[in-house]
Amino acid sequence: MGTLTVSEVARESGVSGSAIRFYERQGLIEATRTSGNQRRFGSEAACRVRVARVAQRIGLSVGEIRELLAALPPEPDPLDWQVLHDRLTAEAERRIRELHAALDDIRSGRRLCDL
Numbered sequence: 715m716g717t718l719t720v721s722e723v724a725r726e727s728g729v730s731g732s733a734i735r736f737y738e739r740q741g742l743i744e745a746t747r748t749s750g751n752q753r754r755f756g757s758e759a760a761c762r763v764r765v766a767r768v769a770q771r772i773g774l775s776v777g778e779i780r781e782l783l784a785a786l787p788p789e790p791d792p793l794d795w796q797v798l799h800d801r802l803t804a805e806a807e808r809r810i811r812e813l814h815a816a817l818d819d820i821r822s823g824r825r826l827c828d829l
Contacts, residue, residue, distance in 0.1 A: 717746070718757065718759060719754065720753050720755075729767065734755075737763055742766050742779060743783075745759075758789065766779050772802065772805060786798065
């Protein structure tokens, strides 16, 4: 397994280096350290970051994303990523249904509050 620097993970995942360090502090990705104390990430780190970004966009908290990624083995295979993809898809669809229901309530003309 190859290792990646912060800048390589950032480039592959489309986020800034500071975002990579944030995700590491939050326990979403893990790094080892070189003898010079430089971070090195596993080859799957960029994919984990991309998953975290999508999960954030559908409204998952950092804690929920941490749990989602913790279910992956250290070196996920394509089936592991597919299971994660299916879970995110189902969660996004569930949240979309909830938002549609909220819109229906608003559009129904019912007053939400007495103003």
